[in-house]
Each structure stands twice: as structure tokens, then as C-alpha cells.
Amino acid sequence: MSQNAYLPKLGRIAAIKEEVAGARAIKTFRIEFVNGDGFEHDCGQCAMISVFGKGESMISIASAPHIKDYKQFSIMRTGRVTTALHDLNVGDVVGVRGPYGNKFPVKDWKGKNLIFIGGGCGLAPIWPVVQTAVKDRGQFGKITVFYGGRSSRDIMYRNELEKLRGDVDVHLSIDAQEEGWDGYCGFVPANVMTKAPKADNAIAITCGPPIMIKYVIQNLKDLGFEDDMIYTTIENKMKCGIGKCGRCNVGKDYVCVNGPVYSWAALKDLPQEY
Amino acid sequence: MEKMLNKADLAAWMGKLDSHRLFSPALEDEDVWNYMPVDDAAKVQLNHPNTVRPPKGFVFPQREVLYEYSQVPGEAPVLNETLPDPAPAVVFGVRPCDSRGLVRQDIVFTKEYEDPYYHGRRAKVIYVGQACNAPPSANCFCMSVGGSPSAEDGLDVLMTELDGKYHVKALTPRGADLLAKGGDLFKDAQSSDKAAVEKAHAQAKAHPQRPIKDLGKVAGALKANFDSPAWDEMAKACIGCGICTFLCPTCHCFDISDEVKCSSPCKGERVRTWDTCQFPDFTMHTSGHNPRETLGSRLRQRVCHKFLYFVENHDTQQCTGCGRCVSLCPVGIDIVSVVERLGQP
Numbered sequence: 001m002s003q004n005a006y007l008p009k010l011g012r013i014a015a016i017k018e019e020v021a022g023a024r025a026i027k028t029f030r031i032e033f034v035n036g037d038g039f040e041h042d043c044g045q046c047a048m049i050s051v052f053g054k055g056e057s058m059i060s061i062a063s064a065p066h067i068k069d070y071k072q073f074s075i076m077r078t079g080r081v082t083t084a085l086h087d088l089n090v091g092d093v094v095g096v097r098g099p100y101g102n103k104f105p106v107k108d109w110k111g112k113n114l115i116f117i118g119g120g121c122g123l124a125p126i127w128p129v130v131q132t133a134v135k136d137r138g139q140f141g142k143i144t145v146f147y148g149g150r151s152s153r154d155i156m157y158r159n160e161l162e163k164l165r166g167d168v169d170v171h172l173s174i175d176a177q178e179e180g181w182d183g184y185c186g187f188v189p190a191n192v193m194t195k196a197p198k199a200d201n202a203i204a205i206t207c208g209p210p211i212m213i214k215y216v217i218q219n220l221k222d223l224g225f226e227d228d229m230i231y232t233t234i235e236n237k238m239k240c241g242i243g244k245c246g247r248c249n250v251g252k253d254y255v256c257v258n259g260p261v262y263s264w265a266a267l268k269d270l271p272q273e274y
Numbered sequence: 275m276e277k278m279l280n281k282a283d284l285a286a287w288m289g290k291l292d293s294h295r296l297f298s299p300a301l302e303d304e305d306v307w308n309y310m311p312v313d314d315a316a317k318v319q320l321n322h323p324n325t326v327r328p329p330k331g332f333v334f335p336q337r338e339v340l341y342e343y344s345q346v347p348g349e350a351p352v353l354n355e356t357l358p359d360p361a362p363a364v365v366f367g368v369r370p371c372d373s374r375g376l377v378r379q380d381i382v383f384t385k386e387y388e389d390p391y392y393h394g395r396r397a398k399v400i401y402v403g404q405a406c407n408a409p410p411s412a413n414c415f416c417m418s419v420g421g422s423p424s425a426e427d428g429l430d431v432l433m434t435e436l437d438g439k440y441h442v443k444a445l446t447p448r449g450a451d452l453l454a455k456g457g458d459l460f461k462d463a464q465s466s467d468k469a470a471v472e473k474a475h476a477q478a479k480a481h482p483q484r485p486i487k488d489l490g491k492v493a494g495a496l497k498a499n500f501d502s503p504a505w506d507e508m509a510k511a512c513i514g515c516g517i518c519t520f521l522c523p524t525c526h527c528f529d530i531s532d533e534v535k536c537s538s539p540c541k542g543e544r545v546r547t548w549d550t551c552q553f554p555d556f557t558m559h560t561s562g563h564n565p566r567e568t569l570g571s572r573l574r575q576r577v578c579h580k581f582l583y584f585v586e587n588h589d590t591q592q593c594t595g596c597g598r599c600v601s602l603c604p605v606g607i608d609i610v611s612v613v614e615r616l617g618q619p
Contacts, residue, residue, distance in 0.1 A: 004390050006340045006530070006544070007355055034350060052343040052351050053540045055532045079560035093350040210563055236565070237557055239530045242387045245549070246527030247556060249579065250565075252586040257386065271500055271578075273565045 005242050008050050008095030010034040014070055016090055019156040020149070025077045026121055026156050027086055028062070030070040031096060041065055042103035043128040044233060044261040048241050049073060050095030051084040058238040058256070061099065062124040064131035071096070074124040074156060100241040101260050104129050104205065104231060113141035115197045117216050119148050119188045119208025123156055125233045125260070126207050130164075137167060144197055148173035148188035148208075152181055171195055189215035192223075199224035205231045210274065217264055227265035234259050234267070234274045250274050275444040277453055277460035278467055279433075284440065287456040288315035291364055294400070297332070298366040299325050309365060320367045320435065323410040324596060328372045328523035329365050330379060333395040337547045340391065340530070345540040356543075358394040364452065367404045371416045371596040373428035375523025376401065378584075378592050380428070382526045391546075400448055403429035407478050413597030415484035415610055421594055423478035434471050441471045484597070484610045492617035496582045499616045506570030508612055511605040514569060516550035518599035518607070519576065524592045527551055551575045577612050 011031035020026040033039075041047075041061050048056045057079070063072035077086045088094070106129055114133050116126055133140050145164065149155045151174050161170050173184035173191045184191045189212060197204070204225055206216045213232050220230050236248035236255045243254035251270040253259060262270075279287060288296055296312035299322035307325045309332075312318055338358070345351040383392035406414075406423035416422060426432050430449030434441040441463060444450040453460055463471075486492065519525040529549040534542040549556060552572050558564040566572050584592035593609070600608045 004355060004357070005387055006391075006546075007353060010350055010353075012350075050544075052345050052544075053532055053534050053537065053542055056530060082560070093345075095351070095353075209561070235559075237559055239528070242389075243385070244382060244387075244389060244526065244528070245530065245546075246551065246579075247529075247549070249551075249575075249583070252583045273571065 005097065006240070008048065008097040009037050009039070010093050011038075011071070011096040012093050013088055013090050016088075019074060019158075020154050022153065024150075024154065025086060026074055027077075028072060028074040028156075029085070030072050031094065032070045033096070034093060038071075039099055041071070041099035043106055043132055044104040044125065045099035045101045046238075046241070046256070046260060047071065047073070047096050047098030047100065048238075049075075049081070049085065050097075051081055051088070052095065054084040055081045056095070056239070057081040058100070058235075058241065060125035060233070060235070060260075062127045064128040064135065066132065066135060074121065074127075076121045098241065100238075100256050102258065104261050106132055109203050110139045111141060111201070113143070113198075113200075113202040115144045115146070115202055115204045117146040117188060117192055117204060117206040117208075119212040120150070120154070121156065122208030122212070123147055125235070126205050127157065129205055134164065134167065141201065142169070143167070144169040144171070146171045146173070146188060146192055146195070148175070148184075148191060150175050152178055187215070188212055189219045192216060193219050196223060199226070199229065203229055203231065207233050207235075227268060228263050230264040231261060232264070232267065233261050236260075236274055275450050275453060276463035276468065277442045277444075278463050279440045279442050279456070279460055281438055281440060283459045284318060284320070285315035287459050288312060288318065288366075290455045290457070290459075291452065293362065295361050295363040296366070297363060312366075318366065320404050320433065320440075322367055324369065324598060324601075326598070326602065327521060328375055328596065328598070329368055329401070330375060330523050332363065332365055332399045333376070334379060334383075334392055334526065335395075337545055338391055340544045340546055342543050343541070347539065351540075357390055360395055360398050362398050362400070364400045364402060366402045368401045368429065369406060369410060369596070370403055370423060370425035370427070370429070371414070371421055371594040372523045373401055373403050374416075374421050374425055374594040375596070376428040378524040378590070378594070379526055381588055400430045400452060401428060402431040402433060402449075402452070405432060405434040405475060405478065407435060407474060409481055409483060411597045411601055413484055413600040413610070414595060415486060415597060416595035417479065417483050418486035418489065418610075419591045419593050419595045420489070422475075423481075424475040434474055436467070436470050436474060439467075441467055483595075484600075486610060486613055487618060489591070491619050492613055493582045493585045495617045495619045496578050498619075500574070500578070502616060504616055505574040506568060508607065508615070509569040509573040512552075512569045512573060512607055513605060514552055514554065514572070515604060516552040517602055517604065518609075519550040519552055520548060521598045521602055523594060523596055523598075524580070525550070527556070551579070573607070573612070577609060577616070580609075581613060581617055
């Protein structure tokens with residue numbers, strides 16, 4: 001963290017990929033720090049991205065820590081700052097400050113089966129863990145990825161997910177039937193129940209809309225997953241990133257410092273208001 | 275260091291502190307007392323009731339520029355850090371509840387990361403406290419939350435009004451420096467003076483205050499009552515104006531936003547401004563999901579932050595019993611009554 005945590009570093013957009021088009025567009029930005037003035041991060045951490053004149057938004061870092069050349073952010077166009085980001089071009093410079101928050105305890109998961117469960121834009125916060133697990137494939141057991149979008153046009157990281165097949169079990173879903181779709185139709189929590197991953201020696205990592213996460217956790221519990229085998233992230237509204245502004249406060253925690261990564265064992269002890 | 279100062283010499287002492295900006299409670303309008311610059315030390319009287327605004331703004335202003343930005347199209351932005359470097363200031367007449375509020379702010383702005391804007395101002399402001407001889411507000415409850423009318427926490431100097439004199443106690447080196455600047459105006463406190471101060475402090479403590487029973491059990495009871503329907507019931511009258519938090523000496527929540535001065539080329543300021551958990555958009559995600567969308571859930575957040583979460587994190591309440599949120603709530607929501615109802619086992 002820099003001496004003045006409120007002052008961003010500058011990052012140049014090196015590449016932009018359109019993941020999802022339409023009203024809920026998602027773009028993936030690769031950002032390289034200007035003059036090499038960057039920072040390292042851990043899986044699960046976030047950064048504040050600035051578009052000067054518009055403001056800042058807390059965004060999950062969607063690239064794995066072993067990727068040093070750039071940080072990747074997959075951002076849905078929803079508000080003032082994210083809309084401004086979507087209007088930027090390769091070569092434009094934004095502000096980046098961070099990294100903020102805790103991390104997924106990936107090192108503790110060696111030898112375990114990993115089950116990733118994402119929905120919508122919620123694949124981005126857990127993607128660094130997927131990338132890390134695939135890079136260190138021999139250190140983990142079976143890897144499974146569940147991911148669902150509203151429709152086939154809402155599937156982010158489509159090419160990357162297809163490339164994982166073979167090494168990784170990939171189960172894609174969309175909410176309602178479409179012609180030509182041969183994957184699962186229905187909500188992500190239901191897809192998880194259909195495939196019923198085994199809880200033995202497993203860790204489940206989930207992120208998506210709050211309602212999805214709640215049902216996923218409930219279903220994982222029904223499948224025999226213990227509270228400390230389930231991990232998720234809380235993407236509360238955040239501003240300062242350093243536990244001062246109070247916006248992301250839940251119970252005694254400031255999610256920007258004590259989160260965003262929580263095991264269900266820890267999360268269930270917080271007030272259920274997130 | 276304990277000294278005595280004749281009341282008639284207060285202005286002369288202030289006159290010797292002219293290397294500092296001086297502030298003291300003064301009538302801003304009718305019965306509205308607030309901290310104002312001392313333009314005529316002879317007019318200063320330290321027998322004020324609670325100021326409407328606590329003195330937190332001296333170190334944590336309502337609006338503060340974090341940095342300036344400018345960006346010419348096609349070029350990288352230029353950022354100009356604007357760390358504060360204010361002239362030294364002395365704030366007179368700080369009530370012990372408000373100085374205890376400053377100590378709570380210090381915890382927030384120091385823990386894990388020392389906020390350079392807060393501490394840049396904090397280092398330049400000297401607090402001269404004024405012990406209460408009687409509760410300055412009908413809703414005072416400092417003693418119910420571990421304070422006292424003569425608490426010294428957070429102060430550099432504590433003054434106690436006696437008959438025709440002030441007992442002036444330096445509590446920090448910079449407080450001692452202030453007294454040293456007064457030179458011969460101060461006389462050493464004698465044992466009779468010290469006895470008079472002790473008596474005055476004891477009398478102030480004997481004044482009745484709003485009580486909170488079993489303070490040690492409040493946090494646990496609030497936790498147990500988290501899902502009580504009483505939160506919504508008690509918040510029914512709330513209009514969500516946020517005055518309870520804006521005027522609280524311990525509330526510290528803020529927003530960070532851009533103020534644009536020119537859109538082409540892009541120029542402006544990144545500012546932080548006070549914000550409040552009592553506003554519905556405080557926690558609303560851009561997706562529309564809002565973890566605290568009801569008035570009851572927001573009242574619960576305010577009370578639980580002060581009497582449960584802050585206690586869990588720092589072993590002390592984030593409330594110093596100044597009573598402003600009770601006295602100045604436009605619809606009469608009363609934190610003491612809320613704690614009496616939901617914070618009791």
C-alpha cells in the first residue's frame with residue numbers, strides 16, 4: 001500500500017475484450033501500470049479503479065497473482081464509473097489503487113478437490129483461483145467449474161472455459177432454454193444439485209448475485225459440505241478500501257479489510273445483511 | 275501541571291496565543307452555539323451549553339480535497355496530492371464528551387493505516403477542554419457510557435470553572451506549552467484550589483443524567499435482539515435525515531467522489547465528504563441490491579455500530595453520551611430509549 005492510500009497509481013489499458021454485449025455488457029480490461037509503479041496481489045483481492053471526473057469503483061482483480069505483466073478486471077456496465085470505463089479505449093489511462101482485502105487460502109487447499117460455482121459477473125472474483133489451480137494442476141485433486149449466465153449471450157470467459165475442458169469438468173448453464181444450447185437450463189444452484197459434487201476432501205468456492213450465493217450455500221450444505229469447506233466473497237459497496245469510510249461495514253467487519261473472502265463458517269457469524 | 279487563572283485574564287492568555295488560530299464556542303444565531311473563530315478574546319465566555327456541531331470538523335472536515343486531477347485528452351492524468359498543512363489552532367471550551375469522541379476518531383483513523391489527511395490536521399489542533407459544572411444538555415449521558423463531566427481523554431488542557439477563577443491543568447506537553455505562553459498570568463494551584471476542583475468535579479458527577487443500565491450487557495443484548503421487530507417499530511418516525519450521525523462526535527463515515535471543475539480538458543478534485551449509514555443509498559449496490567433498505571435496519575446499524583461492533587473491535591462504545599442525536603432529532607428518536615429497550619437482557 002502506498003504512503004497515501006487514497007492516491008491511485010496510474011494504469012494504461014493494454015487490451016479490452018468484449019465478454020458480453022447488450023444492456024448488461026461485460027468487458028475485460030488488461031491494465032499495465034505506468035512506469036512499472038504497480039503492486040502485487042493475492043487471489044481474491046480487489047482494487048479501486050478510477051475514471052477521473054467520474055469517480056472510483058471497487059473491482060475484483062480477475063487475474064492470477066502469478067501474472068505480473070498486467071492486472072485484469074472484468075467489469076459489467078451498471079453505474080456511472082463502469083459506464084465511463086466501458087467508453088474507454090486501449091491506451092487510455094485510469095487510476096488504480098490497492099490491493100485491498102484478504103485472500104482465498106489457496107495454499108491450504110493443496111491435495112483437495114476444488115469446485116468453483118459462479119454466476120453472471122461473479123466468475124471474475126474467483127477466476128484467479130481457477131487460473132492458479134490450473135497452473136499448479138498437479139497440486140490439486142479434481143477441479144470442477146459450474147458457471148451460469150442468464151442466456152448464452154451472457155456467458156463470460158467463454159473461450160477460456162472451453163479451453164479448460166479435459167483438464168477440468170466444466171458445467172455451463174443458462175436460465176431458460178435456447179435453440180442450440182446443449183448445456184443445462186436452469187439456475188446455477190439447481191445445476192449444482194443435478195451434478196451433486198461430492199463433499200469428500202473438497203472445497204467449494206462460489207460467487208455471483210447474492211441470491212444465487214445463498215441458494216448455492218444451502219445446496220452445498222445439503223450435499224454434505226461443512227461450513228469451513230465453503231468459500232464466497234461479499235462484494236459490498238466500498239469507497240475507501242482501508243476500513244475507514246464505513247460503507248462496507250457488516251457487524252464488526254469492514255469487508256474491504258476483513259473480507260471480501262469468507263468461509264461460510266466465518267460468514268454465518270456475521271449479521272445476515274449483505 | 276496545575277495552574278490557576280483569573281477569569282478576567284482569559285482574554286490576556288488568548289492574546290498571548292496569537293501564533294495560533296483560536297476558536298471558542300460562541301452564539302452563532304439565537305440559541306445556536308457553535309465553535310467560531312475568536313475575533314475578540316474579551317467576549318469569550320466558557321459557560322456555554324453543548325455546541326450544535328461537535329469539534330470533529332477541525333480534524334475531519336465535512337468536505338476535504340484528497341487530490342486534484344487534470345487530464346488532457348490522449349495523455350495520462352496528472353494528480354496533485356493535497357495533504358493538509360493547516361496553521362496551528364487552539365480550540366477552547368471542548369466538552370469532555372466531545373474530546374472522548376476525538377479519541378474514538380483517532381482509533382478509526384489510525385487503526386491498521388494512519389490516515390494522512392486526518393493526522394495532518396490532528397497534529398495541528400490543540401484542545402482546551404472545559405469541565406462541565408452541570409449537564410450542558412438535558413440529554414447528557416456521558417457517565418452512562420464510561421465518561422465523566424471532567425474526563426481528560428483526548429484533551430491537551432482541562433479547565434474547570436471555579437468562583438472567579440479557572441483551574442487549568444496541562445495534560446500533554448503541547449498543553450504545557452500553552453500554559454507557559456501565559457507566563458505570569460498563571461499562578462500555581464494551591465492545595466485549597468485542588469480541593470475546590472475535586473469538589474466541583476464531584477458535584478458535577480452528582481447531577482442526574484440519562485441512565486443506561488448494565489452497560490456491560492448492552493452489546494450482548496443487542497446481538498440477541500438483532501432480528502427484533504422493534505427496530506422497525508422504533509424507526510417508524512425516522513425521516514432518514516442523518517442529523518444523528520452528522521452531529522455525532524464519533525461518527526466517521528464518508529463518501530469519496532469527484533467534483534468536476536472543467537470537463538474538457540478534464541479537471542477537478544477528488545473529495546471526501548461526511549456520509550451516513552442512515553441514507554438508503556449508503557449501502558445500495560449499482561445492481562439495485564441494498565443490504566439495508568429499511569429505516570429499521572439503518573437505525574439498528576447506527577445503534578449496533580456504537581454499542582456492539584465498536585465494542586467488539588475496540589472494547590469501548592462509539593458513543594460518548596453528548597446527547598446531540600437525542601436533542602436534535604427532528605422526530606424524537608432517542609438512542610438512550612432504544613438501548614434501554616433493545617440493549618437490555
